[in-house]
Amino acid sequence: MAFLLALLIVAITAGLVWPLAAKMWWTPLLASAQGGDFDSHFLLSMVMCVIIFVPAQLALAYCVVAFRDRAGAKASYSHGNNFMEVLWTSLALVFFIGMNAKGQSMWYHQRMEAAPADSLMVEATGEQFAWNFRYPGADGKFGKTDFMKVDNSAGNPLGLDPDDPAGKDDIVTTTLVVPVNKPLEVILHSKDVTHNFFVREMRIKQDAVPGMDLRIHFTPSVLSKDLPPHPDGTKGEYEIACSELCGLGHYKMRAFMQVVTQEEYEKFLKEHAR
Amino acid sequence: MPHAAGVAHDTGQALHDHAHAMGAPTSFWRKYIFSIDHKIIGIQYYFLALVAVFVGLTLSVLMRFHLVYPTAKMWDLPIWKSIFNGQQMTPEMYLTLMTMHGTIMVFFVLTTAPQGGFGNYFLPIQIGAADMAFPVLNMLSFWTTLVAFIIMMAAFWVQGGAPLAGWTAYPPLSGIGEVTGPGEGLGQSLWIASIGTFCLASLLGALNFIATTLQLRAKGMTLMRMPLTVWSWLVTAILGLLAFGVLLSGGILLLLDRHAGTSFFIPGGLVLNGQPLVDHKGGSPLLWQHLFWFFGHPEVYIAILPGMGAASQILSTFARKPIFGYRAMVYAMMAIGFLGFFVWGHHMFMSGLSPYSALAFSLMTGVIAVPSAIKTFNWLGTLWNSRIQMTCAMLFALGFVSLFVTGGISGVILAQPILDSYFHDTYFVVAHFHIIMGVAAIFGMFAGTYFWFPKMFGKMMNETVGKIHFWLTLAGTYAIFIPMHFLGVAGHPRRYSETTGVDYLKSLDGVHMFISHAAFFTAAVQLIFLGNLIYALWKGPKAPKNPWGCTTLEWVCDSPPVFDNFGGKEPEVFHGAYEYSVPGAKEDFIMQNDPQQVPEHH
Numbered sequence: 012m013a014f015l016l017a018l019l020i021v022a023i024t025a026g027l028v029w030p031l032a033a034k035m036w037w038t039p040l041l042a043s044a045q046g047g048d049f050d051s052h053f054l055l056s057m058v059m060c061v062i063i064f065v066p067a068q069l070a071l072a073y074c075v076v077a078f079r080d081r082a083g084a085k086a087s088y089s090h091g092n093n094f095m096e097v098l099w100t101s102l103a104l105v106f107f108i109g110m111n112a113k114g115q116s117m118w119y120h121q122r123m124e125a126a127p128a129d130s131l132m133v134e135a136t137g138e139q140f141a142w143n144f145r146y147p148g149a150d151g152k153f154g155k156t157d158f159m160k161v162d163n164s165a166g167n168p169l170g171l172d173p174d175d176p177a178g179k180d181d182i183v184t185t186t187l188v189v190p191v192n193k194p195l196e197v198i199l200h201s202k203d204v205t206h207n208f209f210v211r212e213m214r215i216k217q218d219a220v221p222g223m224d225l226r227i228h229f230t231p232s233v234l235s236k237d238l239p240p241h242p243d244g245t246k247g248e249y250e251i252a253c254s255e256l257c258g259l260g261h262y263k264m265r266a267f268m269q270v271v272t273q274e275e276y277e278k279f280l281k282e283h284a285r
Numbered sequence: 286m287p288h289a290a291g292v293a294h295d296t297g298q299a300l301h302d303h304a305h306a307m308g309a310p311t312s313f314w315r316k317y318i319f320s321i322d323h324k325i326i327g328i329q330y331y332f333l334a335l336v337a338v339f340v341g342l343t344l345s346v347l348m349r350f351h352l353v354y355p356t357a358k359m360w361d362l363p364i365w366k367s368i369f370n371g372q373q374m375t376p377e378m379y380l381t382l383m384t385m386h387g388t389i390m391v392f393f394v395l396t397t398a399p400q401g402g403f404g405n406y407f408l409p410i411q412i413g414a415a416d417m418a419f420p421v422l423n424m425l426s427f428w429t430t431l432v433a434f435i436i437m438m439a440a441f442w443v444q445g446g447a448p449l450a451g452w453t454a455y456p457p458l459s460g461i462g463e464v465t466g467p468g469e470g471l472g473q474s475l476w477i478a479s480i481g482t483f484c485l486a487s488l489l490g491a492l493n494f495i496a497t498t499l500q501l502r503a504k505g506m507t508l509m510r511m512p513l514t515v516w517s518w519l520v521t522a523i524l525g526l527l528a529f530g531v532l533l534s535g536g537i538l539l540l541l542d543r544h545a546g547t548s549f550f551i552p553g554g555l556v557l558n559g560q561p562l563v564d565h566k567g568g569s570p571l572l573w574q575h576l577f578w579f580f581g582h583p584e585v586y587i588a589i590l591p592g593m594g595a596a597s598q599i600l601s602t603f604a605r606k607p608i609f610g611y612r613a614m615v616y617a618m619m620a621i622g623f624l625g626f627f628v629w630g631h632h633m634f635m636s637g638l639s640p641y642s643a644l645a646f647s648l649m650t651g652v653i654a655v656p657s658a659i660k661t662f663n664w665l666g667t668l669w670n671s672r673i674q675m676t677c678a679m680l681f682a683l684g685f686v687s688l689f690v691t692g693g694i695s696g697v698i699l700a701q702p703i704l705d706s707y708f709h710d711t712y713f714v715v716a717h718f719h720i721i722m723g724v725a726a727i728f729g730m731f732a733g734t735y736f737w738f739p740k741m742f743g744k745m746m747n748e749t750v751g752k753i754h755f756w757l758t759l760a761g762t763y764a765i766f767i768p769m770h771f772l773g774v775a776g777h778p779r780r781y782s783e784t785t786g787v788d789y790l791k792s793l794d795g796v797h798m799f800i801s802h803a804a805f806f807t808a809a810v811q812l813i814f815l816g817n818l819i820y821a822l823w824k825g826p827k828a829p830k831n832p833w834g835c836t837t838l839e840w841v842c843d844s845p846p847v848f849d850n851f852g853g854k855e856p857e858v859f860h861g862a863y864e865y866s867v868p869g870a871k872e873d874f875i876m877q878n879d880p881q882q883v884p885e886h887h
Contacts, residue, residue, distance in 0.1 A: 012675045012752075019756075020687055023763045027691065027770065036771045038707070039789070049707055056704060060694045067661060067690045074668035075683060078604070080675070086866040086873070087670040090886045091610035095666065096659070100613075103658035107697065111651035114701035115644055121703065122640035138556070139465070158554040159561050170556070202556045204458040204465055205570055207635065207710065211776030211789070216706045220570050220637045221457055222552025242792045252787045254635075254710040254778040256451050258458060258466040259377035263786030 013079035017072035024068040028061055039211055042233035042249070042270070044192075046214035048117040059110050126196040126228035131189060134198045136169055137206030137219040140260030142251060143168050146182040146280070154178015161202070182283045187251065187268040189231055190276035196228040207255035210268055212238075218255050231270040309848035319428075321420035322848060326427050327406030328741060333431060334398035337389050338727075339815075340438075344386040346808050349801040351379050353794075355783045368441045376782035377467045380449035383780060384468075385441070387452030388476065391584065392483050393434050395726050399591030400525070401430065401490060403733050404518040406741060408494060410839040411512050413503025413856045413878075415849040418496040422489055429486035436479035440472040448473035451780060453581070456550035456573050460542045461565075464557045474543060477536045484533035487525050494522035503838070505858035509615070510877070512837045512862040513608065516615050517594025520622040521587050527626065528583040535576035542568070549573075574636055578629035585722050586625045589689075590618060592729020593660060596685045598862075599732050600667050602835045603679035605873050607863040609666030610659075617656035617663075624653040634702040635709040643702040650700035657693055661686065672866075676833070677751035681732035684759045685725055691763075692721025695770065710780070713773020716766045724762045731758070731814070738818075739832050743844040744825030750817045754810065761807030768796050836876045837862050 030036040041050055078084070134145040134153060147153045154177040161170035171178045189195050199208055199219035208227070209216040217227045238247035253264035271279065310316045317325060350357070351374045358372040359365055369378055405423065409416055417423045440447040448468040450459035454476065463470040498519045502511070511519075538549040546564060550573045553566025601608040608614060630638055630646030638646075664686050673679065695717040698704050708714060731754075738746050777793055784790040784797065831840040838858070842850055856878040864875040864883050875883055 013673065015756075016675075016680065016683065019759060023687070023691075023767070026763070027767050030771060031774070036774055038774055039776060049703060052701070053698070053704055053707070056698050056701065060697055063658075064690060064694045067665070068687060070665050071668070071683065071686055071690075074665060074671070075673060078668060078671045078673050080672050084672045086604060086606040086672040088607065088866050088868055088884070089609070089670070090607045090863075091613065091663070091666065095662075096610050096613045099662045100655060100659055103655045104652075107651040107654045107658075108648070110697065111647055111701060114703045115647065118640065118643065118647075118701075118703040121706070122643070139558070158556050159563075161556045161559070161561065163559050203558075205455055205636075209710075209776070209778065211707070214707050216635050216709055218636050221555055222568075222570065223637050225637045241788060245788065248788065250787050250789060252776070252778050252789075256380070256455070256458065256780045259375075259380060259449065259782075260786075261380070262376060262781035262783050265787045 013075050017076045020068050020072040020075070024065055028065060031057060032061070038214075040233065040239060041214070042212035042231060042238075043214060044230035044232050045121055046212075046229070048121070049214040052114050052117055055113070056110060059106070063106070121229075122227075126226070127194045130194040130196040130228055132196050132198065133187065133189070134200060135187065135208055135219065136200040136202060137208070137253070137257070137264075138168070138202040139204065139258050140253070140264035142185065142187075142264075142266040144184050144187045144266075145169060146184075146283075148180030148182055148284070150177060150180055152177040154181050158202070180285055182280065182285065184283060185266060187266065188276065188279045189268070189270055190273045191231055191234050191270050193273075194228060194230045196226055199225045199227070204257050205255050206253050206257050206264065209252050209254040210249055211252070212249055216254060233270060235269045235271065319424060321416070321424050323405050323409050323417045323420065323423055324741070324846065324850075326423050327402050327404070329427050330397055330401030330405055330430070331403070331741075333427075333434060334394050334402055334730075337393035337397065337434065339811075341386050341389040341394060342808050342811060344382045344389070346805060347374070348379055348382045348386065349804040351382075351782065352784070353798050353801040355785070368446065377449055379782035380451075380466075380780070381447045381468050384449055384451050384476075385437075385447050388437065388480075390723065391452055391588070392480065393430075393437070395588035395722065396487065396584070397430065398730050399595070399726065399733070400494075400518060400521050400587065401427070403514075403595065403730075403737065404494060404521070404591060405490075407737065407839055408515055408518050409497060409501065410842060410846060410850050411515050411837050412498065412501060412506050413838050413851065413858060414497060414501035415851065415853075415855075417493050418500055419493050423493050426486045426490040426493065429482060429489070433479045433482035433486060436475055436482060440468075440475040440479070443471040443475060445470040446472050448476045453577060454539070454573075455577075456539060456542065456570055457552075457555060460539060460550050460573075461555075461557065461562065462543060464560075474540065477540050477543075481533055481536040481540075484529040484536065487529045488533070491522040491525035491529070494518055495526065498522075503855050503858055506877075509612070510858055510861045512594075513597040513611070513614055513618075514591070514594035514837075516618055517590045517597075520618045521590045524583040524587050524590075524622050524625060528580040528587070531576055532580035535573060535580070538576075539573065571633070571637055574633050575629070578632045579626070581632065582629040583622075583625045585718075586621055588722050588726045589729070590621065592685060592726045593618065593689075595729045595733045595736070596664065596682045597667075598837070599678050599682040599736050600664055600686075601863045601865065602736075602833055603674040603676055603682070604668055604671030605674065605865045606667060606671040607861075607865055608663070609669070610663045611861065611863065613659055614663055617659045620656040621653060624649060624656070628653055631700055634705040640702070647700055647702055650696075654693070654697060654700070657689075661690055661693070676735070677746070677748055677755060678732045678736035678833075680752065680755040681728050681735060684755065685728040685732060687759075688720055688725035688728055688762075692717060692719075692725055696721065707776070708773055710778055711773040712769045712777045712779055715779050716769035716773060719769070720762075720766050724766065731755075734818070736833065737839075738821065739828030740839050740842070740844050740846070742822055742825070743828050744821050745828050745832065746821040746825060747817050750813060754813045754817065757810040757813070758807060761803055761810055764803035765800055765807060768800050772796055834872070834874050836864055836874050838877055841876065841878055
């Protein structure tokens with residue numbers, strides 16, 4: 012029985028580590044400038060975790076076999092060892108704090124430094140169960156909105172105030188279209204409940220909380236048309252998948268994000284200009 | 286294994302004690318239903334959790350079924366029809382099942398069985414007390430918990446059905462009413478009322494546990510001689526006392542938002558279903574998240590600490606070796622309890638929390654990993670140079686250690702905000718918390734059940750059947766939850782009723798199929814446990830006083846113990862709880878109330 016348990020523990024350990032170590036299973040294509048930080052830190056963290064996980068599981072499997080109840084086996088009478096306690100406490104402290112500190116600097120660069128001054132600003136507003144994206148238009152300014160003026164059927168899902176000149180040229184779309192290699196700042200809003208803006212290829216995620224103005228910035232680096240197709244042959248596209256429970260249609264609260272060339276982007280703006 | 290000679294109670298003494306079980310009630314109602322005996326109350330909590338765990342398990346099976354067969358018709362059962370309209374399961378039904386699965390499992394299983402069940406039964410006996418400090422309050426705690434469970438279950442049958450906002454119930458989704466979704470009407474209000482009632486019961490229970498441990502210890506039972514199980518129940522009670530009050534207040538505020546027109550959690554300017562919401566403004570959805578997780582993170586430790594205590598007790602017993610680093614184990618539990626109140630923000634890295642706060646919460650989470658690692662090292666140290674007896678209880682305790690390592694290590698990934706900006710709310714999180722908080726804690730309960738069943742019911746469970754249950758459960762649970770990590774790495778969001786709404790999920794359907802079938806299998810395997818339990822209650826062989834050769838005071842009592850545990854004679858304690866394989870001793874264990882000498886140790 013001891014051997015069987017040891018074998019099972021080893022098999023479980025291999026089953027978890029092998030697909031990741033052999034990269035049989037890994038994160039999808041990386042398509043943003045800052046996402047490399049995530050990938051490298053995830054890899055480092057996984058390696059560090061494996062360094063703890065595998066020996067711990069194997070030690071358990073070893074103990075189960077080596078110290079099984081056999082004729083003549085005797086348990087030692089020991090209440091512990093203070094040196095060992097101090098040793099592994101210190102090691103754990105250095106290990107966990109060290110890895111944590113490394114990740115913190117990346118977090119700092121991504122979330123606490125302001126978006127570059129030349130960033131393209133887009134407002135993304137979530138509602139049950141769709142997104143609307145707003146571009147400030149030629150004047151570079153978002154017009155005022157008023158929640159009392161929201162009227163989906165009249166084509167004003169965001170409640171744009173018709174009396175505000177800054178809002179006259181605002182463009183509202185349901186697909187996010189952005190130029191490649193240009194820093195992008197997304198301002199997240201929600202009309203009703205909490206939603207979440209997640210694009211896996213960009214390694215970016217942030218809740219959209221009603222009543223709050225939350226901003227994230229990143230630089231898309233791969234054109235949509237260069238995305239690998241799905242295994243079934245259909246076109247690969249960037250999908251914004253809601254990642255905060257928002258109600259019965261949560262699973263289908265998805266919008267597309269297109270990363271295009273500068274020329275295509277300008278064409279898109281012209282087509283949608285008001 | 287024969288009962289230790291030389292302890293205070295031999296067979297003749299036990300018979301004598303029976304006659305002196307003072308104040309024992311004689312009527313059926315006072316003895317078994319409205320009992321003030323902590324042992325009966327412990328069993329009541331245990332059976333409540335047993336009912337709840339099978340309800341929760343059934344809900345999860347239905348969820349896994351819907352995920353892989355979204356268009357299949359459900360059975361034409363009256364109970365199904367009384368809850369849901371039509372046989373076709375809809376996305377909102379999935380969310381209802383998910384919400385109720387999470388809630389029932391966290392509150393009525395993970396909080397109820399380890400603390401209310403085993404804690405109630407064994408804490409007083411292990412410290413040599415005749416009962417809890419406040420027996421009537423103890424009875425009230427149980428009945429209040431039962432009322433909470435009935436209110437929770439009632440949510441299934443009200444207009445609109447049970448809520449769909451998840452066990453975390455984030456407003457505004459949970460704070461406005463039916464307009465945000467089905468089940469968000471009366472169902473959500475009942476959910477909040479049930480949780481509030483549960484909090485009240487848990488507060489009363491926590492007070493009782495703390496008072497009992499501090500006041501009713503037998504002569505010689507110093508704090509540092511207490512079994513680690515007692516320490517784990519004490520620390521859990523302190524966490525409960527500090528955490529449940531906060532959730533209770535949060536729940537009251539949420540109810541006021543829903544029914545009294547307040548706006549604690551509801552900001553202004555909302556538009557729901559195209560209609561502006563004019564009667565709320567000024568609230569903060571993040572306030573709820575702070576209150577909820579200030580409770581919610583300590584709750585994780587409330588669920589797992591008693592499992593750690595039971596695992597320590599059982600590993601030492603069946604390794605026939607003293608626990609390695611007893612003091613380090615105690616300090617590690619205290620550290621986990623203390624630090625547990627400073628890490629709640631790690632659930633909110635992507636919520637709109639200030640990125641500066643995220644730095645602090647992340648660092649604290651890194652620190653709390655240290656005492657968890659210490660515990661793991663000490664368990665391995667306990668096994669080193671031991672003589673392992675592979676009983677069912679031991680197998681589950683060993684499984685607990687493996688699961689604790691697996692579930693803990695993915696926490697190191699999730700503790701980092703930079704990595705959470707991918708993994709937050711994906712299946713990686715589902716895998717992580719199910720392994721550490723769900724399966725590991727449940728392995729602690731299984732270990733506890735196989736270990737203490739003889740004492741609780743005076744009968745033995747079948748070891749062979751128990752071992753089959755162990756092998757299939759360990760393999761089955763890992764088969765369910767290992768692949769969930771891979772879903773998370775692929776960016777699969779959690780709480781999705783179907784995989785049809787996002788294209789990149791299509792390629793993951795095979796993984797879901799595997800997980801679902803592993804889940805059906807593992808759920809079915811639990812019937813083996815139930816069968817073993819029921820058969821043992823009915824026809825199990827009679828249990829001796831101390832079948833495992835264990836040192837703690839519950840094994841001094843009869844199986845099951847008399848009304849006041851020790852027959853009116855308070856035991857005297859001479860040494861710590863883990864004196865196994867003492868050189869020169871008559872047997873390979875020395876009980877805590879055995880006056881024979883043990884060697885000096887730190």
